[in-house]
Amino acid sequence: MKIDSIQNGIVIDHIPAGKAMQVYQYLKLDEAEGSVALLQNVPSRKHGKKDIIKLDGVTELDWNILAFLAPDCTVNVIADGNTVEKKHLKLPETLTDVIVCKNPRCITTVEPGLHHIFKLANRETGVYRCVYCESAHN
Amino acid sequence: MRHLIDILDLTCEEIDELLDTADSIIENPAAYATRCAGKKLATLFFEPSTRTRLSFEAAMYELGGHVIGFSDAANSSSSKGESVSDTVRVVGSYADIIAMRHFKEGAPMVAAMKSTVPIINAGDGGHNHPTQTLTDLLTIRREKGRLDNLTVGFCGDLKFGRTVHSLISALSRYEGIRFVLVSPKELQVPDYIKDLLTEKELSFIETTDLESTLPEMDILYMTRVQKERFFNEEDYLRLRDSYILTPEKMRLAKQTLSVLHPLPRVNEISVEVDDDPRACYFRQAKNGKFVRMALICKLLEV
Structure with missing residues (x-):
């Protein structure tokens, strides 16, 4: 399957197979002004299969959300048809209003107006904990 | 202004100082009998806990202070749907310090974010009890x-x-x-x-x-x-x-x-x-x- 090369934009490569749709939803790419191509189950030498998202006319994304969802992805920034930057993301220290606490006893389930804030508890395992109740997000 | 939400909010030195003060109170309670004269502690117990509440109340009385509060969420404005943030903002205008027990984990932290007076976590669900x-x-x-x-x-x-x-x-x-x-x-x-x-x-x-x-x-x-x-x-x-x-x-x-x-x-x-x-x-x-x-x-x- 072939998707035309993009001129100015972003290619998110090495997304774990099957995860591109989740990335699409969390990054609200349905609201993107440029063209968006989402490729799933692309053959990969390294991982067997991978997903790719190509964005033409989009130059900024919420890197924290992307790093949280696909920390091992590669981001290629394209300008005038050339790759001008390769980004390797790292897990953000804090996630605000990206995920919600699943602990039914957490104050966030009842208190209005609270931001859902998670702190990275362990960089190796990628575990985040709710700042209010300290429950791990799995 | 300080709060106590998690025991790790206190350094080891601060814990030592608190324990020294507690030792001093045990040795000479009379020296502390009017330390909190004119001050009010509000005990906001959204979840019943007799011993912790009585312990706080006895503590404040022995410091010469006064106590206001409730011991059951059914008797509080939360039964009418009031948020924790609103409750502490209101109570903070009546009391000098608040001890809060809540069945929701993280509630005292939310209270501390909005309160104008110190908040003491007196237990939040299965979470902390500093x-x-x-x-x-x-x-x-x-x-x-x-x-x-x-x-x-x-x-x-x-x-x-x-x-x-x-x-x-x-x-x-x-x-x-x-x-x-x-x-x-x-x-x-x-x-x-x-x-x-x-x-x-x-x-x-x-x-x-x-x-x-x-x-x-x-x-x-x-x-x-x-x-x-x-x-x-x-x-x-x-x-x-x-x-x-x-x-x-x-x-x-x-x-x-x-x-x-x-x-x-x-x-x-x-x-x-x-x-x-x-x-x-x-x-x-x-x-x-x-x-x-x-x-x-x-x-x-x-």
């Missing part, structure tokens, strides 16, 4: 004369017991502490506590056998298997009777052992043990009032 930890630390220091170089056994429900998690976190900051974690497989400490101990390279063992590990302990912290944490009565009944501390088992322990329990107990310590001088849990309950007095003074800066 004034219990201060009570435990004061008891250990008074019984042992130190908080370092001790073998500390925890026995019973180590999974849901918030007092256990807080005390392990607090003790993990002192030198030479060795932890012996005794529980049924189903009630072992959560992974994040084990991660903390591993990360700090602290010595700990997990076992199901109390008898064989009891002789090495300096402190034995017993806990109740809490019925309200189980969905299934059968599991509760089976696990409740896993460990019962009896005079026979106490014969295996050091003569210098100190037995602590956050209370209330059900049957995990037989009443015959109460007369053993190594049983510290009623002294521990009394210490709770003194350390809360010290904390109120610190947060009110009086």
Whole structure:
């Protein structure tokens, strides 16, 4: 399957197979002004299969959300048809209003107006904990 | 302005100062009898807890202060749907300091974010209970004369017991502490506590056998298997009777052992043990009032 090369934009490569749709939803790419191509189950030498998202006319994304969802992805920034930057993301220290606490006893389930804030508890395992109740997000 | 939401909000030096103040109050209560004259403590107990609330109230009265508050969410504005943030903003205009117990985990932290007066977490669900930890630390220091170089056994429900998690976190900051974690497989400490101990390279063992590990302990912290944490009565009944501390088992322990329990107990310590001088849990309950007095003074800066 072939998707035309993009001129100015972003290619998110090495997304774990099957995860591109989740990335699409969390990054609200349905609201993107440029063209968006989402490729799933692309053959990969390294991982067997991978997903790719190509964005033409989009130059900024919420890197924290992307790093949280696909920390091992590669981001290629394209300008005038050339790759001008390769980004390797790292897990953000804090996630605000990206995920919600699943602990039914957490104050966030009842208190209005609270931001859902998670702190990275362990960089190796990628575990985040709710700042209010300290429950791990799995 | 300071709050106390998590025991780790306090440095080891600050804990030492609080315990020193508590010791001083025990030695000379009259010197503190008017320390909080003209001040009001609001006890906001959205979840009933007789002993913690009475301990706070007794603490404030003995400092010469006054107490307002409620002891059940049904009697509070939260039953009308008021948020925690609004409640503390209103109560903060009537009181100088607030002690809050809430069934939602993280509620005191939310309160502290909005409050104009100091907030003390008096227990939030299964999460934190820092004034219990201060009570435990004061008891250990008074019984042992130190908080370092001790073998500390925890026995019973180590999974849901918030007092256990807080005390392990607090003790993990002192030198030479060795932890012996005794529980049924189903009630072992959560992974994040084990991660903390591993990360700090602290010595700990997990076992199901109390008898064989009891002789090495300096402190034995017993806990109740809490019925309200189980969905299934059968599991509760089976696990409740896993460990019962009896005079026979106490014969295996050091003569210098100190037995602590956050209370209330059900049957995990037989009443015959109460007369053993190594049983510290009623002294521990009394210490709770003194350390809360010290904390109120610190947060009110009086």
